[in-house]
Amino acid sequence: MRVPVTGADAAAPRDPGPAIDWEVAAGIGRRLARGGPAMTRYTRDQVYAELAEASARAEAPVREVTGLADGLAVPAARVIDRGEWVGAAAESMRSMTGAAAAAAADVDEDPGFDAGGDADDGGLMATLTAKAGGFQAGGLLAFLSGAILGQYDPFTEDPSTGDDGVLLLxxxxxxxxxxxxKVVPSDFRLWVCLHEVTHRVQFSANPWLRDYMVDNLATLTAAGEETTTELVSRVVAAVRSDKPRESGVLGVMQLLQSPEQYxxxxxxxxxxxxxxxHADHVMDAVGPAHVPTVAQIRAGFDARRTAPRNPIARVMRALIGMDAKLAQYIRGKAFTDHVVDAVGMExxxxxxxxxxxxxRPDEIDEPDRWIARVL
Structure with a gap:
């Protein structure tokens, strides 16, 4: 660890500012986000009230099936529109990246002096870069605002409790x-809440998960000391190597990132x-007893997930990782189903x-390996 210079004569480190201006991102995202389906004021109020009630009603069966979070408080969910989701997502990203930056700073206290160049020019360039990143992030948030049904955000403070973590619908x-x-609205709303409430239960019962995410994000986003020449040399060596690599986007990430970042x-x-x-497993375990039309909902929802899309939508989904997200549902549910069937939820x-x-990566598709190693 480097020890920073201290005292009156120590030069203050120059803060380059955030890589993305999240206020700009939120503003752009809200302007670009579409309003959503037409609803009367009465219908809107009814939807908001039913979703809030469904999120509270989902908590007990989720806790019963998972065996997690017993005795913990049940905070209210935030039911929001697309513009509000953009603002909440931008704030979450700001909090998450800030926490990761703080964690990285704890690992290596480097005063980060600028050996040359004008600090004011550097600060201006960083500001312009952050605003440009904000424009790009805002467009992405606007696109996502029409696709997200709900999410549990462990990085944003719940205004009703003051604790980290809030459920958004x-x-x-x-x-x-x-x-x-064309499903029964009340059934579908509860079904969605079962999945999202499971995420809240996961993090509420296991607070270390948030710190684990922050620590890994800090490593992933840390600025390395590798020069461009060294990076190119490492990539070329990896391509020529007989060492097995992942395919697709994962393989590209493996090439471009340092071993620690990967x-x-x-x-x-x-x-x-x-x-x-795990959330999908719980949703299906709870569903039959609490959602009368769960079979119709699951069939329709799975068909929607895998339905053909226009070329632009396919490209966007690939760029932002939505297809990888679908693979996570499938692989993770198969893993959870197998382990729970084999050894029980406890x-x-x-x-x-x-x-x-x-x-581990070699265990997610072969859950018996995880059982042998951990249990």
Whole structure:
């Protein structure tokens, strides 16, 4: 660890500012986000009230099936529109990247002096770069605002409790999907809440998951000391090597990132796969007893996930990783189904003990390996 210079004569480190201006991102995203399906004021109020009630009603059966979060408080969900989701997502990203930056600073206290150049010019360039990043991020948030049904955000403070973590339900998107699938609205709303409430239970019962995400994000986003020449040399050597690599986007990430960054990226991918698959497992375990039309909803929703899309939509989904997200649901649910069938939910919950008990890449598709190693 480098020891920073201290005292009156020490030069203050120059803060280049955020890589993305999230205020700009939120403003652009809100302007570009579409309003959603038409609803009367009465219908809108009814939808908001039912979603809030469904999120509270989902908590008990989710806790019963998972065996997690027993005795913890049940905070209210935030039911929001697309513009509000954009603002919430931008704030979450600001908090998440800020926490990751703070964690990275704790690892290596480097005063970061600028050996040459004008500090004012550097600060101006950083500001312009952050605003340009904000424009790009805003467009992405606008696109996503029409696709997200709900999410649990562990990085944003819940205004009702003051604790980290808030459950968001995007009302217009839920209404749009239930209308397209022609399903019973009350059943679909509860079904969506079962999935999202499971995420809240996961993080509420296991607070270390948030810190684990922050630590890996800090590694993933840390500015390395590798020069362009060194990066190119490492990529060329990796291409020529006989060492096996992942295919597709994962293989590209493996080439471009340092070994430490790729390990952090893999850790986050495995965690996401587990969280999504576990939530889908719980949704299906709870559904038959609480959602009368669950079979129709599941069939329609799965068909919607895999339906053909126009070329532009396909490109956008690939760029932002939505197809990888679908793979997480499928792989994670298969893993959870297998382990729970083999050993029961109580022993499955050993998985939430610590980072070492989370599934490894070679175990997510072969769950018996995880059982042998951990249990």
């Amino acid at each position: 995007v009302a217009p998107n839920i209404v749009a999907v239930e209308r397209k699938l 390990d952090a990226f893999t850790n986050l991918m495995m965690l996401g796969t587990l969280l999504e698959g 022993r499955f919950n050993t998985i939430w003990t610590a980072p070492d008990t989370l599934p």
